[in-house]
Amino acid sequence: MKHGWHGKILIVDLTTRKFRHETIPEHLLEVYIGGRGLGVRLMRDYYRLDPFDPAMPLIFATAPLCATNAPATSTLSLVSVSPLTKTVFDSSTSGEFALQMKRAGLDALMITGEGSEPLFLSIRRESVEFIPAAPLWGKRTDSVFSAVSNLGAVAAIGQAGENGVLLANIMISDGGSFGRGGMGAIMGAKRLKGIAVKGEMKTGIADAEKFDMASRDVIRLLNASPFVSGPFGISDFGSSALVDLVAQRRMTPTANFSRTFFEKSSNYSAFAIKGRFRTVQNGCCGFPMRCITTSPSGELRMPEYDALSHFGALNNIDDLSSIIEFCRICSRAGMDPVSTAATLSAWGEIRGSFLAADEIRSTLEEISSKCGFGETLALGSRRMAEKMGREELSMSVKSLELPAYDPRGAYGTALSFCTSNRGGCHQSALAISHEILRKPVPTDRFSFSGKGRILAISEDSIAAADSMAVCRSALFGASLEEYSELLSAVTGVGYSVKRLQETGSRIFMTERFYNCANGFKLADDILPERFFNEPGSGGDGIEIPPLEKGKFLEELGKYYRIRGLNRDGCFDDAAFLEKQP
DSSP, X not given: OOTTOOOEEXXXXXTTXXXXXXXXXXXXXHHHOSHHHHHHHHTTTTTTSOTTSTTOOEEEEOOTTTTSSOTTOOEEEEEXXXXXXXXXXXXXEESHHHHHHHHTTOSEEEEESOOSSXXXXXXXXXXXXXXXXXXXXXXXXXXXXXXXXXXXXXXXXXXXXXXXXXXXXXEETTSOEEOSTTHHHHHHHTTEEEXXXXXXXXXXXXXXXXXXXXXHHHHHHHHHOHHHHSTTSHHHHGGGGHHHHHHHTTOOOBTTTTBSOOTTGGGGSHHHHXXXXXXXXXXXXXXXXXOEEEOTTSOSBOOOHHHHHHHTGGGTOOOHHHHHHHHHHHHHHTBOHHHHHHHHHHHHHHHTSOOOHHHHHHHHHHHHHTOTTHHHHTTOHXXXXXXXXXXXXXXXXXXXXXXXXXXXXXXXXXXXXXXXXSSSOSTTTOTHHHHTSSSSOOGGGGOOTTHHHHHHHHHHHHHHHHHHTOOGGGGGTSOHHHHHHHHHHHHSSOOOHHHHHHXXXXXXXXXXXXXXXXXXXXXXXXXXXXXXXXXOOOBTTBOOOOOOHHHHHHHHHHHHHHTTOOTTSSOSOTTTGGGOO
């Protein structure tokens, strides 16, 4: 096996309590690299299954750059089909779990089946231990991490995952998570409480001199990036630095996206957090960006931007302590704070009044335990709104609740919510890097012209980065050019930017094919009507008009043509999948 890869996948069947190691063909590793790409390729035989079918796998995949000293690369991808959206779904997290899985000699871990009782997996290089987990069932994630800390890095679910809440995350012992999409509910259906992994293997590097040179280039660019290392960047404040920036752009989703400006957002801004808690910045393993904000002791991890904004402006809450508490409740219950807050906001508009802080606290507990009306809220905003006869008030695409950037304020971002294979997500293209983070603000943020082509290129780049184990935030400074040099140095395989773009396109279009085969089409690539009919909150010389639906659809059609799709956003070539490696 070439450098960078171990060439091994561990396949675990919870039903039979058996496991086996298999060799991954070298050509597949070269073509799909690892991470998201490898996970998507391994889904080929399973994508038509119901998410809760015992045969549906949870696929964890590492990549060649993981567990090297390459900057910002200790990232792991999880791929399956989301029970919330029914789309093929990838999620990623950085930190010790990714490193330990790679050090255990694994490029991928596939978990199938369903335990007859609650189980916990302990994975070492050659062994898997199936540990009865009844004493841990019903426990919060922080309690689980404390109980099994001697076993290595841990991924676990809380009560939300156990109870099949469609908003459930899989939480990681060092503070990260596999977020969005309800992957924790799949783990709960499998009666798998958690996974611990520990290893000592090293990742080989084919060309150490070239690797060191490319690493220095990446670090130089990250240090030069205003967003990463500037005086108000994520290395000083974490992603909470976006609170004031997005407010200045007049695109803060407020009161279930009925407005785009929240007068009291400064109460939970980066400066408010630092002033209140004297926070410090930390980073994931091997990350030069210090974008994790914690209390000085490290005990309290501050929420990321989307969670801050959605429990804040989206729900008309301006109390910082309450917002942090809501996010902590979600973390301990193993629940996605972004989708949960968006679901609460939709319910607030439906019932005619948004929940007060005390109501939110108790309602979060009801959602995670599926008690009372919490059972309906546990379905996510779209299904909840449908049950109440107000589907139009779910601010989601493909049933995934939108993040904390109002689409009326940045048209490429608006389009990216719809073209994302996951559902309403900005991470698949990171159009915000062009439309929101740049200074001065680009004048074309209120134009659809050319955005389809820009999105296609960006989506391919992000898919390639996810497959190399590169943190998406690193792309605000470095680029595929530098990381292609790193990948080539590690593996000894020649990867150019062009080859990485082609790889990213193959991955992205395979995901799209899976979705189309499961019935997704043009009608699923549309924003809620609110954004086409209602203006945002203008001010400070900025007007936020409704999106023009005709121009939106025109650019979406151009995007389809660029992607080689038909007018319905689907494939005329039924044999597309068979033509892929």
